[in-house]
Amino acid sequence: MAIDLKHEQAIERADLRQLRDIDINDVIEYVHEGITQWPTSLDLYKKYSVQRWNVYDLDFTQDKIDWQTKISPEEKEAFLAIATGFHHGERQVEADLSPELLASDSEEDKIFLTSQLEDEARHTIFFDHFYREVVGYQAPDIRGMLDASYEHITETFVGSFGYLAYLADRLLDRLDDKHLFMRFLTTYHLWIEGVLALSVMKTTLNFCRSRNVLPGYYTGFNATTRDESRHVQFGTSVMHRMLQQDPSLVADIHESLRTVLSVSSVASTPVFYDPIGYTAEDIKNIFMDQLNRKLRAVGVSLPPDLEAMAKNVRAEALAGG
């Protein structure tokens, strides 16, 4: 479902107030419009300069009222199971991005990555404010707030995000290792940002839009999704470029996917999406669509064993995106 030029330009230039009225489904499509055009890292940095938003401009006053009066306990449970994955996911991608900046051998890529690092820090602050001001958790600092919301995180989260943390640590030790770098890119940009995040971003946002609740969350998270478009476009572009130079790196993409998929076929705790308008089957279909689109963009297909593993992924494993 491509978006027309008028919509694309509206998303491209929208400020925070305008993002409140833009449909999340259009923003998700905007991610993919960009991928097929292979923007340069400096093109993406220019977009960042225009699209950067101020997290402190968000007003959660109405969100707090909605949370207390319009959202049922079942809806809250489903909503938090997904949103908390982002609360912690944003922290993880913020904390683990710097090895990529050090390992990158392009000055333009390094410049773009500084903007992404700032984006991820802002997203972490966004979720901190949401849990503090709307959900009502109390904590003295950012780490304390992360600890407070951790009760909503399940084991599947560590499969992808723990793996990323360990890859980041290894990459710091071996900055010239292109195979390790490709595994990091696959896990960070393709899997976590391009597949996990984009598969579930629309669930909480469509819930907000259809129920006309949580305007502050909708605005901030819609802006976050637009930021992710730059990150995913950058990551897939670098992967595509590296594969053109060295096709053997496809084995590293496959190995990383084999690792994350192997721990995504089981859920330690069921997550019920129905209260926010989705079934587990809906989520799986979105996941497969996101995975296939990113792989096509990079120019990679899956061998049969990975195809089978992808089909066995549980929807709950995606809540950690």
Add this chain to the structure above:
Amino acid sequence: MAELFSDEWLQEFVTNANAGAPESLKKAKTLDYWEIVDKMGQSFSAPMAMVLKADEAHGLMEPKYALLNFEQGKVTEAHLCSREEASAAPFILQTDVTGWKRCKEGSMDVTQAVMYRNFLLTKGDIDAFFRIIYFFVEWLRAGIQQTEMSFPSKAAA
């Protein structure tokens, strides 16, 4: 109460970790999950060294080392060892006092300790490790929850 990384602690910890999760915890998670945990554990047989990082704030001036021999997900032998012996193991899990302490107190989950690198695999194939990560998480969690332990402190040092 035995101190973290003492002989007595190690034997008690390994016994409790091998025994697995208590029933109360098992009931809180899906049957499918526990089946996968078992399957993952059965696929792992290798020596693994555990290191406790030096931590001046806790009065621990030198790292401590232990070597654990896993056979199909159970530790068949464990002993405190030298740095050299630990370095030869194919897998090394580096840990810190803060991670153990917070997990024991319940203010941090084992999965969080992995993501925050309080428990970090510094040697060994990380793909192999993460493909059976649920086994390690539950093995560590069972040991931590069921073993009473004290921690190094500056006052004691």
